[in-house]
Amino acid sequence: MRKMEITDLLNSHIPKYISLPNVQIDMDTIEVSNLNRQFLFRQSHVGQSKAKVARDAVLKFRPHINIKPYHANVKDPEFNVDFFKQFNVVLNGLDNLDARRHVNRLCLAADVPLVESGTTGFLGQVTVHVKGKTECYECQPKPAPKTYPVCTITSTPSKFVHCIVWAKDLLFAKLFGDKNQDNDLNVRSSDAASSSENVEDVFVRRNDEDIEQYGRKIFDHVFGYNIELALSNEETWKNRNRPKPIYSKDILSDELAQPNGNVDKKCAFDDEFSVSAMASLGMKNPQDIWSLKENSRIFLEALRLFFTHRGKDVGNLTFDKDDQLAVEFVTAAANIRAASFGIPPYSLFEAKGIAGNIVHAVATTNAVIAGLIVIETIKVLQNDIKSYRMTYCLEHPSRKMLLMPVEPFEPNKSCYVCSETPLSLEINTKRAKLKDFVEKIVKAKLGMNLPLIMNSSNLLYEAGDVEDDMVAIYSANLEKVLAELPSPVTGGTMLTVEDMQQEFVCNVNIKHREEFDEEKEPDSMVLSGWTQHVSAPENKDKPAANNGASTSGASVPAAESDEISIVSPTKKRKLTDVPNAPGNETRNHQDELQVIDDEDDLVMLEGNMEGFKKRKLS
Amino acid sequence: MDGDGEELTAQETALYDRQIRVWGADAQRRLSKAHVLVYGMKGTIAEFCKNIVLAGVGSLTLIDDRIASEEAFSSNFLIPPDENVYGGKTLAQLCCDSLKDFNPMVRVSVQKGDLSSFDVEFFNNFDVVVVSSCSLPAKKLANEKCRKISKRVAFYTVDCRDSCGEIFVDLQDYKYSKKKLEETIECHLRYPSFEEALSVPWKELPRKTSKLYFAMRVIEKFEEAEGRSAGEVSVADLPGVLKLKKELCAEQSLNESHVPDTLLERLVTSTLEFPPVCAIIGGILGQEVIKAISGKGDPLKNFFFFDAFDGKGIIENISNSNA
Numbered sequence: 001m002r003k004m005e006i007t008d009l010l011n012s013h014i015p016k017y018i019s020l021p022n023v024q025i026d027m028d029t030i031e032v033s034n035l036n037r038q039f040l041f042r043q044s045h046v047g048q049s050k051a052k053v054a055r056d057a058v059l060k061f062r063p064h065i066n067i068k069p070y071h072a073n074v075k076d077p078e079f080n081v082d083f084f085k086q087f088n089v090v091l092n093g094l095d096n097l098d099a100r101r102h103v104n105r106l107c108l109a110a111d112v113p114l115v116e117s118g119t120t121g122f123l124g125q126v127t128v129h130v131k132g133k134t135e136c137y138e139c140q141p142k143p144a145p146k147t148y149p150v151c152t153i154t155s156t157p158s159k160f161v162h163c164i165v166w167a168k169d170l171l172f173a174k175l176f177g178d179k180n181q182d183n184d185l186n187v188r189s190s191d192a193a194s195s196s197e198n199v200e201d202v203f204v205r206r207n208d209e210d211i212e213q214y215g216r217k218i219f220d221h222v223f224g225y226n227i228e229l230a231l232s233n234e235e236t237w238k239n240r241n242r243p244k245p246i247y248s249k250d251i252l253s254d255e256l257a258q259p260n261g262n263v264d265k266k267c268a269f270d271d272e273f274s275v276s277a278m279a280s281l282g283m284k285n286p287q288d289i290w291s292l293k294e295n296s297r298i299f300l301e302a303l304r305l306f307f308t309h310r311g312k313d314v315g316n317l318t319f320d321k322d323d324q325l326a327v328e329f330v331t332a333a334a335n336i337r338a339a340s341f342g343i344p345p346y347s348l349f350e351a352k353g354i355a356g357n358i359v360h361a362v363a364t365t366n367a368v369i370a371g372l373i374v375i376e377t378i379k380v381l382q383n384d385i386k387s388y389r390m391t392y393c394l395e396h397p398s399r400k401m402l403l404m405p406v407e408p409f410e411p412n413k414s415c416y417v418c419s420e421t422p423l424s425l426e427i428n429t430k431r432a433k434l435k436d437f438v439e440k441i442v443k444a445k446l447g448m449n450l451p452l453i454m455n456s457s458n459l460l461y462e463a464g465d466v467e468d469d470m471v472a473i474y475s476a477n478l479e480k481v482l483a484e485l486p487s488p489v490t491g492g493t494m495l496t497v498e499d500m501q502q503e504f505v506c507n508v509n510i511k512h513r514e515e516f517d518e519e520k521e522p523d524s525m526v527l528s529g530w531t532q533h534v535s536a537p538e539n540k541d542k543p544a545a546n547n548g549a550s551t552s553g554a555s556v557p558a559a560e561s562d563e564i565s566i567v568s569p570t571k572k573r574k575l576t577d578v579p580n581a582p583g584n585e586t587r588n589h590q591d592e593l594q595v596i597d598d599e600d601d602l603v604m605l606e607g608n609m610e611g612f613k614k615r616k617l618s
Numbered sequence: 619m620d621g622d623g624e625e626l627t628a629q630e631t632a633l634y635d636r637q638i639r640v641w642g643a644d645a646q647r648r649l650s651k652a653h654v655l656v657y658g659m660k661g662t663i664a665e666f667c668k669n670i671v672l673a674g675v676g677s678l679t680l681i682d683d684r685i686a687s688e689e690a691f692s693s694n695f696l697i698p699p700d701e702n703v704y705g706g707k708t709l710a711q712l713c714c715d716s717l718k719d720f721n722p723m724v725r726v727s728v729q730k731g732d733l734s735s736f737d738v739e740f741f742n743n744f745d746v747v748v749v750s751s752c753s754l755p756a757k758k759l760a761n762e763k764c765r766k767i768s769k770r771v772a773f774y775t776v777d778c779r780d781s782c783g784e785i786f787v788d789l790q791d792y793k794y795s796k797k798k799l800e801e802t803i804e805c806h807l808r809y810p811s812f813e814e815a816l817s818v819p820w821k822e823l824p825r826k827t828s829k830l831y832f833a834m835r836v837i838e839k840f841e842e843a844e845g846r847s848a849g850e851v852s853v854a855d856l857p858g859v860l861k862l863k864k865e866l867c868a869e870q871s872l873n874e875s876h877v878p879d880t881l882l883e884r885l886v887t888s889t890l891e892f893p894p895v896c897a898i899i900g901g902i903l904g905q906e907v908i909k910a911i912s913g914k915g916d917p918l919k920n921f922f923f924f925d926a927f928d929g930k931g932i933i934e935n936i937s938n939s940n941a
Contacts, residue, residue, distance in 0.1 A: 032633060035633055035721075036633055036635070036673070037637075042719065060698070062699070063699065121639075358635075358639065359636075360636055361640070362637045362673070363668070363672040363901075364901040364902070364905040364908070365901065367897045367900055370897050371895060372894070375894050375929070389929045397933050400932050400933050400934070401930055401932055401933070402918070402931045403932075405929035
């Protein structure tokens with residue numbers, strides 16, 4: 001493999017693809033917002049497959065390289081261990097933790113070196129992982145995406161992000177999403193409260209119901225009545241600020257709805273995609289912070305426009321950050337709720353970033369990281385182990401360095417991924433069901449896709465392709481309480497969990513526990529032995545982003561864009577014992593920069609625990 | 619560019635969304651009004667140009683009358699590898715054609731001529747000047763001209779050889795503000811000119827000053843003494859370079875170990891650029907220019923060095939204020 005080919009391929013810094021010497025995998029298509037840094041793409045390519053367009057673009061500089069693009073998800077079964085074994089090295093440019101862990105395990109199973117990387121804004125890093133010789137990607141704990149207790153979202157929000165999650169995953173979903181989905185919003189209006197038979201769902205719009213009236217009804221229900229309902233529970237508000245109910249007639253008193261409002265009175269739109277409440281109301285600047293009145297107008301207008309211009313979408317929408325009308329609606333709703341709870345409002349631009357979990361990115365950092373990736377890759381191909389480095393790109397220099405290389409550490413002996421250390425799980429075996437274990441622990445925390453669960457030699461559950469006669473048994477098992485499974489799981493049981501595709505096995509020791517704290521342990525499960533981290537005090541003015549996909553209301557997953565976690569330092573040994581370049585005394589772990597990724601975010605800690613840095617958006 | 623002069627257009631907001639989230643709309647507006655001049659279209663400068671065009675500067679003017687050759691496209695990704703396409707054209711012209719493609723909202727153009735031929739008035743057209751592939755006298759001259767202009771022109775030099783790179787920054791008298799926690803702090807930096815920086819006696823510099831600084835100075839002086847253009851050295855010149863190093867170290871009372879022979883050998887042997895280093899240096903330089911234009915972020919003062927051999931990217935402050 002000629003050196004030149006690799007370097008040029010990677011010089012085109014595309015963060016999202018796995019680039020093997022000849023193979024690129026990317027499931028995404030190109031969007032406008034990619035063009036500020038993903039320079040192999042042009043406006044004319046928007047909508048096309050990234051992997052394919054990238055391949056074509058690179059061939060223009062180097063016509064003789066052999067590149068095979070796959071427009072696919074790296075978790076697809078075709079990319080199994082045998083597939084990975086073909087390669088000398090794997091380079092990751094992924095944007096989520098889940099996929100990175102998946103690839104990490106495949107590379108371990110295939111014994112192929114992995115060059116990992118990530119950037120957020122001005123920060124970035126490149127790391128090298130070789131089985132048996134260095135830490136694997138999961139040896140250092142990565143903070144798990146943050147979840148919020150249901151009650152915080154539905155009743156006691158204290159941060160703007162809670163309002164966004166409410167607006168997006170509850171209200172938006174209820175109004176415009178799948179009607180059959182569970183939802184924690186209270187749907188009973190004050191009229192129906194007394195009758196226990198006919199529970200009228202306030203959100204269902206009757207055929208003849210005037211859209212403007214419907215809008216105000218919803219407004220008053222979620223911002224007025226539901227708040228009053230919450231206030232009636234004194235206990236909740238003993239130590240908290242009481243929210244204020246907000247009614248449309250009070251905010252928009254001078255704009256009482258005209259009966260049978262003329263739907264065409266506002267401006268016309270070219271097409272479905274340009275439908276916008278802001279445009280309709282003549283509001284131009286997404287960076288403005290709207291008043292309560294403006295937010296209320298946007299709320300009602302956006303709601304109206306969904307029904308009048310995008311009626312066919314109502315009932316099957318999920319929130320999409322590139323859906324302007326959806327972003328307008330969610331911003332307005334979140335701001336009104338925030339006003340109710342005394343939380344400061346945010347602009348549409350900022351709210352979109354939170355709701356859409358947008359990672360901020362620039363071409364320059366990506367270029368630097370791409371160059372560093374190439375340099376490490378060359379070392380790997382030359383098998384120059386002693387020279388492998390983990391390199392960190394900083395925003396502010398540390399000891400005069402903007403680019404800081406660190407020698408890789410030896411594999412972590414307690415890493416449950418590469419050192420096969422067993423984990424412990426505290427759970428109520430008489431109440432929790434197998435499916436809870438599978439969803440919340442095996443898939444969510446352990447990052448397995450298609451797991452297999454065994455209690456000694458008894459197969460309790462298997463995902464994926466399963467014989468017909470087993471399907472019913474496994475389905476039944478999922479619904480059973482752990483202690484009541486055919487092979488009962490109780491305190492002291494050791495479960496074996498495996499993902500065939502990742503070729504990854506893990507043992508979990510079960511410990512029975514009766515009670516859990518609803519706020520701190522909302523899942524009623526505590527897994528230990530896999531992360532040592534302690535949650536940091538929260539950064540008040542920095543909202544955390546939401547991951548988007550929440551299934552039930554039980555706990556709403558969220559990804560922090562800037563939350564900082566403290567990792568307790570553990571003694572680690574360097575790959576080589578040679579002290580570094582002149583001037584650097586023997587590295588004590590305390591002096592080192594600890595880097596933790598959460599999705600694409602990079603969070604830096606320096607020195608002792610007191611010195612953690614905070615970053616603000618602009 | 620922004621039509622009504624103040625707000626970003628909807629098109630700009632959509633395209634620049636991700637970077638606006640990094641540095642803010644205000645900074646983006648300033649970028650769109652900035653004019654950048656670049657001299658010497660090799661690989662690192664190509665990377666730099668790509669970065670600032672993507673970032674959305676107002677205009678970019680390229681100077682390089684050298685005719686393209688096969689060597690050019692080995693490390694400059696803006697030069698198409700097809701001789702039918704590149705044959706006979708200047709580096710500036712080829713890069714200009716490629717760069718326009720990256721962002722139609724940026725005006726990219728070519729200026730013919732030798733750097734030394736331009737007068738102070740010419741440089742007054744720009745907010746940022748970046749020179750590379752440039753001899754020591756030419757660098758100094760360009761820097762001086764920029765400093766004669768009353769409005770501040772940010773001046774940079776960049777040089778990459780083998781797998782090393784050097785950036786020099788001169789923002790003259792630079793004031794900016796930044797937020798620390800809830801406060802706004804006013805900052806004031808005074809930068810020396812290139813000539814002033816180079817005149818700082820070597821023995822007055824901190825003991826651990828990057829070896830690359832000294833090595834680059836030796837090579838620069840050698841090229842000047844031999845009447846060579848920038849980068850016009852080869853391994854055959856090594857004995858002469860090592861001799862010059864001895865002389866300079868003696869003159870400056872600097873222990874020779876600060877300028878390793880092995881490093882000098884690398885720098886004269888492979889004068890071609892190494893693409894990943896181009897990306898790294900081009901990225902750092904791009905970020906510095908964006909900071910200077912937007913007035914946001916601590917600019918580096920005043921040299922940056924990178925050597926792929928140890929992987930460190932180091933900032934050195936070479937100025938007389940060094941106690």
